[in-house]
Amino acid sequence: MALSLSSTMLLYKLSLAFSSQNVENGTSDNEGSDTGDDIVFDIDPSLLVDCEKILIGGMIGKGSYSLVFKGWYEGHPIAIKAIHPQCKAKFEREVKLLSKIQHANVVKFIGASVKPSMVIIIELLEGGSLQKTMNNIYPITFSLEQCLSYALDISQAMEYLHSNGIIHRDLKPGNLLLTKDKNNIKLADFGIAKENICDEMTCEAGTYRYMAPEILSKDPLPKGVKKSYDHKADVFSFAMVLWSMIKNQVPFKDRADLMAAYDALHNLRPCLDDFPEDITLLLQSCWMEDPKLRPEFKEISEILITILHNIYTRKINGLASIEVVEEVDSKSEEELSRAQHTPTSFEFKHENETVKPNGETDGEPQSGTKTSFSNLVEKKPKKKSKIKRFFSSCSCIAF
Template identity: 65%
Template sequence: MVHTFRYDDRPVAIKILIPESTSEATPECKANFQREVNLLSKMEHNNIIKFVAASVEPTMILVTELMEGGSLQKHLKNMYPITFCLEQCLSYALEISQAMEYLHANGIIHRDLKPGNLLLTKDHNHVKLADFGVARDFGDEMTCEAGTYRYMAPEVMSKDPLPKGAKKSYDHKADVFSFALTLWSLITNQIPFKDRIDLMAAYATKNNIRPSLDELPEEIVPLLQSCWMEDPKLRPEFKEITETLIRILQNIYTKKINDLASIKETAKSEAQTSRENENMTMESETMDEKKPKKKCKIKRFFAYFRSCIAF
């Protein structure tokens, strides 16, 4: 449950954890809350939600900066079926990748990367990563499935229940897979595996089924394919993803600049041709105006000549 409030004379978001009374919370719930506060309070990145304060008693409360643009998921839903232009999608993707690159460089796995955990600024120009409730350090053992089935990496999901005390074996590359599905949603403005219930969507990825790449911009297809590879070791690091996104954006902007320059050159050439045609027309009209005057002089000469003969 999230509320807006003012703290130190600035707008903030207040997240109240359930149950509202700390005394009723389980040890696991308290541990998760403490972990989220510890992780978020250490984060210093332009594309990660800023920690403001936290309280344990009488209620577990997390206070962060207020992102007035709401979640990316909600914004996509409101604009459906319209989609973002490719440049805007890639701009968001670059900021997400940079935030995840920072997390991984600091030894943190998010484990629940999805549009619902990405918040927009008021002008919708920038995006920030939020919700570190299930985040873990690289050194932590993964004891269960974590995240959202629809965006979950195949190695995180178990087809059969884990035996008691068994551990999951996956690492930070699970975030890369979730990034791929998030980027696909961002470009298409569709939910991955929308015709399947959440659990069945996870079974689909486990069986190496991926969302359709038909009609997607060809520039982005290789990146998606590499990020959602079944083998986590074959997926790129976020540093590589960031570099790829920058390169794609540079190519797009370079092409636009070249196209614009070509349009300007064509317009300039057409204008020059038009001026030359106008000059030729004016010269032709001037010559036409002069010709009758010459004929008139000749006529007057012959008239004078005839009068002299008559005399």
């Protein structure tokens, strides 16, 4: 049952009063507390919505400091991200950041409200998260083309963010949302994103299994000391996401979350056996230990477009060759059919046998005779079977 937002203040206070789940969720965010009750929100009034127009439904997700509900605003379906009361600074930063972003592959910001609870209103992506979809179809995997198409959506979104001085810092399947038709991906959750990319970032921000090695420290840093890394950390995370999509597995699945991050720190990477060569080269370049050697997302997008173009070109050529074979077979059948019904064709009985124009009888076939029309017909299903297998291999995963 949907309730108006103002009537659910108690529900929000109870549901959001949870302790930090960073370790349990395999995430880390050492930003420090921003609980200050003295924070006065500096949010443009035009970004705030009337909470009386919001209806809230059931919970559809949760993060390390937020809960996400399905809802409706002025009759339109929305996603409502309710922020933990102790994260006021994060809330304000995310609202300001999302309000500036306009890209086809980033969730659309609708508005925010500070009373009765801090909530961010975004468009509802009915396809759910990429992680949830992967879990639902396991152990089936996406087709390679679908993985690359999703990867291109992600890369173009990240290219846009980096060109506008924004680093996401938590790129993972759980923060990637699918459209209703499952054809496209949009990037979500900018809770720990940073503007004005610089070399001084907070240590260990992100999700351990997808975290770049330069973010994690082998030894604890003194309080207040920053770690030096930049936007190339997102490129590493992208590589781990692409690998995860292709395999439909989490990276280092047999390791605990924190140990998976330490594996990456010690230059261990997921296995690339059986990966196509061009995909292998792309992944290896994106998860290089030295961030400076990793490509920019502009380059990654260009590589993905080239790989997809090559795949589709091979398929088109394959289809064209099949059509040619089918056309030749069709003409052969037509010529044989005409030959059987021409005035010169005849049959007569001779000693209880049927003699045909080529001298063949209904008894034992003569040596060296041509393949009969009936034999050609019997061979046709094999041809169709090959075509069926070809299209089967071309098809994407069905949801």
